[in-house]
Amino acid sequence: xxxxxxxxxxxxxxxxxxxxxxxxxxxxxxxxxxxxxxxxxxxxxxxxxxxxxxxxxxxxxxxxxxxxxxxxxxxxxxxxxxxxxxxxxxxxxxxxxxxxxxxxxxxxxxxxxxxxxxxxxxxxxxxxxxxxxxxxxxxxxxxxxxxxxxxxxxxxxxxxxxxxxxxxxxxxxxxxxxxxxxxxxxxxxxxxxxxxxxxxxxxxxxxxxxxxxxxxxxxxxxxxxxxxxxxxxxxxxxxxxxxxxxxxxxxxxxxxxxxxxxxxxxxxxxxxxxxxxxxxxxxxxxxxxxxxxxxxxxxxxxxxxxxxxxxxxxxxxxxxxxxxxxxxxxxxxxxxxxxxxxxxxxxxxxxxxxxxxxxxxxxxxxxxxxxxxxxxxxxxxxxxxxxxxxxxxxxxxxxxxxxxxxxxxxxxxxxxxxxxxx
Numbered sequence: 001x002x003x004x005x006x007x008x009x010x011x012x013x014x015x016x017x018x019x020x021x022x023x024x025x026x027x028x029x030x031x032x033x034x035x036x037x038x039x040x041x042x043x044x045x046x047x048x049x050x051x052x053x054x055x056x057x058x059x060x061x062x063x064x065x066x067x068x069x070x071x072x073x074x075x076x077x078x079x080x081x082x083x084x085x086x087x088x089x090x091x092x093x094x095x096x097x098x099x100x101x102x103x104x105x106x107x108x109x110x111x112x113x114x115x116x117x118x119x120x121x122x123x124x125x126x127x128x129x130x131x132x133x134x135x136x137x138x139x140x141x142x143x144x145x146x147x148x149x150x151x152x153x154x155x156x157x158x159x160x161x162x163x164x165x166x167x168x169x170x171x172x173x174x175x176x177x178x179x180x181x182x183x184x185x186x187x188x189x190x191x192x193x194x195x196x197x198x199x200x201x202x203x204x205x206x207x208x209x210x211x212x213x214x215x216x217x218x219x220x221x222x223x224x225x226x227x228x229x230x231x232x233x234x235x236x237x238x239x240x241x242x243x244x245x246x247x248x249x250x251x252x253x254x255x256x257x258x259x260x261x262x263x264x265x266x267x268x269x270x271x272x273x274x275x276x277x278x279x280x281x282x283x284x285x286x287x288x289x290x291x292x293x294x295x296x297x298x299x300x301x302x303x304x305x306x307x308x309x310x311x312x313x314x315x316x317x318x319x320x321x322x323x324x325x326x327x328x329x330x331x332x333x334x335x336x337x338x339x340x341x342x343x344x345x346x347x348x349x350x351x352x353x354x355x356x357x358x359x360x361x362x363x364x365x366x367x368x369x370x371x372x373x374x375x376x377x378x379x380x381x382x383x384x385x386x387x388x389x390x391x392x393x394x395x396x397x398x399x400x401x402x403x404x405x406x407x408x409x410x411x412x413x414x415x416x417x418x419x420x421x422x
Contacts, residue, residue: 007381007390008342010315012198013269013276021268025260036260040267041204047270048165049180050187050206052213055263056220059162059190061256062203063091063132066158066186068253069205069215072097072129079119080132080160081111082349082362082370088134088160089350089360099360100128101351106373107304109136109317113145115366120153130156135164137303137346138280138312140178144171147183157183162190163314165197166277170308178312179206186212191262194383195314196276197269199262223253279384280313283391287316287380290395299325300398315346316382319373326404329378335401341394344379 025036037055045053056062072078074096080088082101089099103115111133120128131150133141143159150157159178161167167178179187186209191202205216218225226247229235235246288302295301303317322329333343349370351362364371380394 004340004393006340006342007386007394008383009344009379009381010194011383011385012193013272013384014198015268015272018265018268021264022261025264028260030260032257032259032261034260036263036267037258040258040263040270043267043270044189044204045206047273048187048206049177051208052210052216053204053206054213054216054220055202055204055258055266056256057203057258058201058256059188059192059203060087060091061220061254062188062190062205063087063158063160064094064254065216065219065256066188066205067091067095067097067130068219069186069212070130070156070158075127076129077123077127078130078132079116079128079155081134081136082351082367083109083111083136083347083373084134084160084350085162085347086350086353088132089356092130092132093359097129098127099356101356101360101362101367101370103367103369104373106319106369106376108139108306109303109373109377110134110139110141110306111146112369113142113149115369116146117149120149120155123153126154128153128155130158132158132160134160134162135167135178135312137315137317138163138167139303139306140164140167140169140309142306143169143176143178143181143183156185158186158188159184161187162192162195162203164312165189165195166273167312168310169306175308175310185209191266196273196280196312197266199258199266199269202258202262202266218251219253220256221253222255223249223251225250276384277312280382281311283382283384283386284311284313284316286388286391287318287395290392291318294395294399299402313382316380317346318378318380319376320378320398320402321376322402325402327402332378332398332401336397339397339400341397342381345374345377346379347374349374 041053041055072095077098077100078092079100079102083104092099103112105112133146135141147157161178164178168175187206189204191197191199207213224247291300300318300320
């Protein structure tokens with residue numbers, strides 16, 4: 001590593017202000033179920049331009065809550081992308097629904113509306129009740145197109161924006177925030193440490209639907225209701241006033257609550273979101289410029305930017321022609337790591353996971369875009385603290401790692417190192 005610090009593909013940014021904010025909570029009367037959570041929810045809703053924000057314990061919990069709030073169940077089906085973390089598909093399985101995978105556009109990594117349309121056309125019995133597009137890497141998917149398809153089919157849209165807080169897109173000449181738009185019913189965010197807002201763990205669902213927001217809150221807290229009582233003889237005193245100890249569990253819910261510690265950290269980090277987004281976009285532009293200078297004939301190309309979007313750049317993904325370069329992806333990643341640069345692959349296609357091969361078998365012919373993307377994808381370091389020198393180092397290390405280096409055999413013969421394509 002030549003004495004240089006290691007550059008991971010992503011990491012959290014925690015400042016002294018963040019630390020002091022959490023210390024204040026530790027000194028307060030509330031560690032959980034206190035005032036910080038509703039304050040964070042209000043700030044998040046304002047930031048995204050939505051009426052409601054319901055915070056919870058993780059992005060996975062937020063996806064699960066979305067399925068519960070919509071009332072999805074066994075016999076229903078959900079369409080989503082295989083280019084995501086497994087949680088995006090798993091949330092449908094948690095409520096017994098079937099998962100159907102749509103293909104992606106390999107140049108963007110985003111769900112392909114044409115593939116979604118084909119799946120909806122085949123669904124003559126209208127079993128598909130929801131579509132979950134993912135704003136992969138921080139770039140908004142084509143929500144207007146997906147929303148139009150969903151509404152014609154009578155399905156909900158739940159967009160997974162775990163990568164994309166602060167991203168925007170245009171439709172009919174107007175700009176919309178992801179999560180504050182008319183093109184989805186529920187929008188899900190994650191506050192995992194490598195995300196824009198790092199809360200250790202945490203998530204949220206934002207929506208403009210009053211009833212869905214109430215159901216999200218109900219399922220977040222064990223299914224317990226302290227207002228609308230069924231057993232009124234138990235709930236009310238003789239003068240009709242609710243008994244102070246009384247509550248009812250009307251649904252089978254979960255403990256998906258967020259703590260005040262996490263919410264306070266989120267409030268502090270939310271104040272820096274604009275600066276984080278700006279810096280990430282500057283880093284992306286530097287990567288794009290240096291890659292164009294360093295590599296020729298499409299050996300390495302960044303993902304394509306869709307027109308009219310403002311990318312949030314949770315990840316910076318490039319597509320690498322490993323076959324043409326004569327070296328496998330594993331070798332490239334290991335070489336870069338040995339020289340102090342971390343990389344990652346986002347993602348192993350969910351439809352190829354053993355579980356989904358069993359429960360949602362997919363014809364490889366229908367996933368050509370996904371598998372073409374996966375064979376070339378590589379995520380480079382992306383976080384606001386990266387300097388210009390760091391970015392140059394990453395690009396240089398990638399260039400070095402892609403060179404086929406001769407190795408000497410026991411007989412002294414020089415051969416080229418691993419040419420197998422990952």
